Amino acid sequence: MMAEPTSTTDIWVSGTEAPEVSEWMVSGTDEGAQEMERHETTERSVEQRGSRVVDDWVVDDTVDDEERMIVNMGPQHPSTHGVLRLNIELEGEIVRRVKPIIGYLHTGMEKTAETLTFLQGGTNVTRMDYLAPLHNELCYSLAVEKLLGVEIPPRAQAIRVLMTELNRVSSHLVATATNGMDIGALSMMMYGFRERELVLAFFEKTTGLRMNHNYIRPGGVAADLPDGWEEDVAEILERIPRALRDYEDLLKENPIWLGRTRGVGIITADECLAYGVTGPTLRAAGVPWDLRKAQPYSGIEAYEFDVVTGSRGDVYDRYRVRIGEIHQSLRIIEQAAGAMPRGDYKTGDRKVSPPPRQRIDESMEALIHHFKIYTEGFKVPAGETYLAIEGPRGELGCYLVSDGSGAPLRMHTRAPSFSNLQALPIMMADSLVADTVACIASLDPVMGDVDR
Amino acid sequence: MAHLTAPPQLLTTTLGKAMRWAQQQSMWPATFGLACCAIEMMATGTAHNDLARFGMEVFRASPRQADLMVVAGRVSQKMAPVLRQVYDQMADPKWVISMGACASTGGMFNNYALVQGVDQIVPVDVYVPGCPPGPQSLMHGILTLQDKVVSGELAR
Numbered sequence: 001m002m003a004e005p006t007s008t009t010d011i012w013v014s015g016t017e018a019p020e021v022s023e024w025m026v027s028g029t030d031e032g033a034q035e036m037e038r039h040e041t042t043e044r045s046v047e048q049r050g051s052r053v054v055d056d057w058v059v060d061d062t063v064d065d066e067e068r069m070i071v072n073m074g075p076q077h078p079s080t081h082g083v084l085r086l087n088i089e090l091e092g093e094i095v096r097r098v099k100p101i102i103g104y105l106h107t108g109m110e111k112t113a114e115t116l117t118f119l120q121g122g123t124n125v126t127r128m129d130y131l132a133p134l135h136n137e138l139c140y141s142l143a144v145e146k147l148l149g150v151e152i153p154p155r156a157q158a159i160r161v162l163m164t165e166l167n168r169v170s171s172h173l174v175a176t177a178t179n180g181m182d183i184g185a186l187s188m189m190m191y192g193f194r195e196r197e198l199v200l201a202f203f204e205k206t207t208g209l210r211m212n213h214n215y216i217r218p219g220g221v222a223a224d225l226p227d228g229w230e231e232d233v234a235e236i237l238e239r240i241p242r243a244l245r246d247y248e249d250l251l252k253e254n255p256i257w258l259g260r261t262r263g264v265g266i267i268t269a270d271e272c273l274a275y276g277v278t279g280p281t282l283r284a285a286g287v288p289w290d291l292r293k294a295q296p297y298s299g300i301e302a303y304e305f306d307v308v309t310g311s312r313g314d315v316y317d318r319y320r321v322r323i324g325e326i327h328q329s330l331r332i333i334e335q336a337a338g339a340m341p342r343g344d345y346k347t348g349d350r351k352v353s354p355p356p357r358q359r360i361d362e363s364m365e366a367l368i369h370h371f372k373i374y375t376e377g378f379k380v381p382a383g384e385t386y387l388a389i390e391g392p393r394g395e396l397g398c399y400l401v402s403d404g405s406g407a408p409l410r411m412h413t414r415a416p417s418f419s420n421l422q423a424l425p426i427m428m429a430d431s432l433v434a435d436t437v438a439c440i441a442s443l444d445p446v447m448g449d450v451d452r
Numbered sequence: 453m454a455h456l457t458a459p460p461q462l463l464t465t466t467l468g469k470a471m472r473w474a475q476q477q478s479m480w481p482a483t484f485g486l487a488c489c490a491i492e493m494m495a496t497g498t499a500h501n502d503l504a505r506f507g508m509e510v511f512r513a514s515p516r517q518a519d520l521m522v523v524a525g526r527v528s529q530k531m532a533p534v535l536r537q538v539y540d541q542m543a544d545p546k547w548v549i550s551m552g553a554c555a556s557t558g559g560m561f562n563n564y565a566l567v568q569g570v571d572q573i574v575p576v577d578v579y580v581p582g583c584p585p586g587p588q589s590l591m592h593g594i595l596t597l598q599d600k601v602v603s604g605e606l607a608r
Contacts, residue, residue: 075531075534076484083531107528108566111565190498193500194500197500210492211491212488
């Protein structure tokens with residue numbers, strides 16, 4: 001159904017006349033736009049409930065219809081990082097408006113989570129953001145542990161930090177690699193995936209899988225680090241900085257790379273805050289917001305690292321921030337590996353973590369605990385909680401409601417890719433059509449994270 | 453008169469065999485990455501695993517230029533018509549590899565959102581198990597397909 005165009009006050013595009021701060025804070029943020037009754041007409045409420053779909057863009061009447069063209073990009077497109085679909089309206093070569101259309105990878109994971117016990121839930125959440133599976137597991141496990149109120153042994157916490165920071169490295173390597181490939185630096189693709197294999201080999205050795213590990217579980221981690229892990233981590237710490245120097249040689253002062261990324265896809269700090277953009281995109285805009293510093297989790301406050309920020313908020317700055325964050329993550333990994341505490345890798349609370357194998361032969365009680373945990377799962381006290389960690393793409397949150405049974409009543413994930421993606425129209429407004437893929441790649445959306 | 457006594461530089465075969473050999477050797481996959489498996493598919497194509505060894509590294513973005521569709525990942529109800537359309541756009545002869553548990557059976561997601569097996573939409577030639585299958589598994593699947601093509605089992 002074609003609808004009448006309405007006003008654009010919902011979206012403020014950088015470079016246009018900025019509304020009063022108080023005004024756009026109300027109308028431009030989620031709180032304002034989603035409010036149903038007080039400020040909205042009945043008409044608007046119908047739109048917001050989804051009964052009627054209305055295009056909220058203004059059509060500029062001064063432009064001839066002949067010059068305006070709507071191009072569909074995706075969902076099957078090699079540069080949309082999965083199954084993102086964009087409707088792009090072009091005037092000649094200028095992008096006038098962009099509409100991301102999502103849902104092509106909707107897997108119903110939040111619903112599936114309600115059918116799995118708290119212990120099984122990790123297999124589900126790890127498949128959400130498949131480039132950062134360990135972050136998903138950590139976030140979910142921390143939320144469950146918060147409801148349970150269990151203590152996690154220091155070794156488990158250090159292993160968690162070590163593994164998630166390695167995961168951040170591998171995720172940023174893929175982001176940089178695909179960013180390079182989309183703009184035409186094909187060597188970057190080969191380089192990035194080469195170093196990622198190094199990290200993945202360690203993951204496979206530790207967790208048994210290259211991806212979708214289900215390694216971090218409520219109560220600790222699934223297994224202790226393998227024999228000889230120190231050498232593997234030392235090799236990673238030695239080879240990745242060397243590889244990063246290769247990337248710098250390739251890209252940092254490459255005139256083509258600079259031309260394609262400098263001043264492209266700019267998003268300001270204000271816009272980031274208004275749209276809930278987090279992670280490297282927010283930091284590239286100059287806001288030193290990192291949940292590892294702001295709301296430390298899993299003992300990460302004990303490690304020394306810096307928050308990397310940019311200043312211009314363009315594609316180039318986002319690339320620089322990611323490279324900087326790889327360096328900082330390597331710093332954390334070095335500290336975690338150097339001072340790995342001894343002790344248990346999971347909690348000793350037998351109501352939460354299963355007993356060791358040999359105890360089952362010796363003790364009836366251990367057998368009962370083991371049986372109970374794997375059949376009905378452990379019971380989590382009724383309540384609700386929200387817990388967020390700093391994923392490679394931004395604030396990764398888990399909202400969990402328990403009714404006191406063995407499975408969650410509701411599980412919702414605050415996916416950073418989802419929030420970041422809604423800034424794409426802002427980032428791409430009035431840019432060139434060739435910059436589209438650069439903008440998408442620099443946001444690094446993972447569609448599994450967006451659609452879940 | 454040496455050229456009369458030398459063995460003839462000839463190779464005799466049947467048209468079918470020659471066709472199957474040609475079909476087997478340069479099977480270009482369409483990029484149909486959907487989820488986690490797509491990352492492993494990309495990893496298979498890059499330097500460490502090097503799919504180029506089997507003449508299959510040329511991932512084509514356009515289905516018109518592709519012979520093989522690797523359905524890499526979970527297929528949602530919303531994506532199913534798109535997948536079928538891409539398959540229909542591919543030129544004959546064409547093959548389909550279903551990569552991973554989700555594409556083959558729906559995997560662990562037995563719910564309202566996912567197509568429970570991509571073989572409900574398109575004919576599948578080879579199923580690659582795993583969640584996600586590693587690059588070696590995918591390569592094994594591709595080699596299995598090549599074997600089946602050259603043996604005539606799946607020749608088109």
